[in-house]
Amino acid sequence: MENYQILLTGKGWQLKREGDDKVLRSAETKSEMIEFASAYLREKTAILKVLDSNGDVQEELTYPRGANPSGTGA
Structure with missing residues (x-):
């Protein structure tokens, strides 16, 4: 499973x-970035962590959207 992050930079x-230091995409707003990331990760098995301005995880999403990384099947 691949792990991705959305973070606020200068x-x-x-x-x-x-x-990885390579930027896959930049956007002016967090909502634009989440929308792009959701489309980008739709066909991947991945975890997306949305970080707040302090670098703390604000939200964690799994892809495909029904994936459960805990393996419980729930």
């Missing part, structure tokens, strides 16, 4: 693969 909101 250049706006950015989507990156966790542990």
